[in-house]
Amino acid sequence: MASCDPFLALFCYLTGEWPHPLKNTSPLPSASDELLLSLEKIRQRVLTCTACSLYQTAKQSVFSDGSPHTPLVFVGEAPGEEEDNQGLPFVGRAGKLLTATLEKFGVSRNKVYICNILKHRPPNNRPPTLEETLACTPFLREQISLIQPKLIVALGNSAAKYLLSTEDGITKTRGKEHTSILGFPVFPTFHPAAVLRNYTAYYPLFETDIHEALQRVGLCQR
Ligand code: SF4
DSSP: OOOOOHHHHHHHHHHTOOOOTTTOOSOOOOHHHHHHHHHHHHHHHHHTOOSSTHHHHSSSOOOOEEOSSSSEEEEESOOOHHHHHHTSSSOSHHHHHHHHHHHHTTOOGGGSEEEESOSSOOGGGOOOOHHHHHHHHHHHHHHHHHHOOSEEEEBSHHHHHHHHTOOOOHHHHTTSOEEOTTSSEEOOBOOHHHHHHTHHHHHHHHHHHHHHHHHHTTSOOO
């Protein structure tokens, strides 16, 4: 039986150029492959996106980390400096705090999906403008609708305000489940960068929120 080159299969799938059916001995993509391929198509569009000016100042785009085969998605505001350097979300000091807190409850980072609303870093970590947010949110909407999570944890004020379409601050919305504009439940908590700035006051609340989110989706039984 002829062997199938996986890269050829991926290229053919992405371009729609399947080999001649008589020569195609590869099985159809499984549902999980379909999810990965669909997300990869979105990532490819992000790589060439010029819908706002942030691509001009960022080093690279930051799409996601972790697994899309998960009931739990974390959404932050935008990449920071370290994320811009590495091309991965939540890998700086704040991201390490998130990772350590997940691990405290026996959940490794690759069991959840992590992303931001903005896919390019705003210069000097300034808050994204409304125009930039509106330009980028279609990507997030597509990611979430493909993954179909049981719960989205909004990390910080900006993500919570966008996902809940509210002006209420994070101290009011955190630690409770809400209905989001994306049609999936949202459970807001502090951004880990804010936790680092006020560790004594915020870390116990942040830890409680992460624990509860993990329990709600069945990733932590403790
Ligand atoms: S931040 Fe979003 S909308 Fe702006 S260029 Fe990057 S991917 Fe496109």
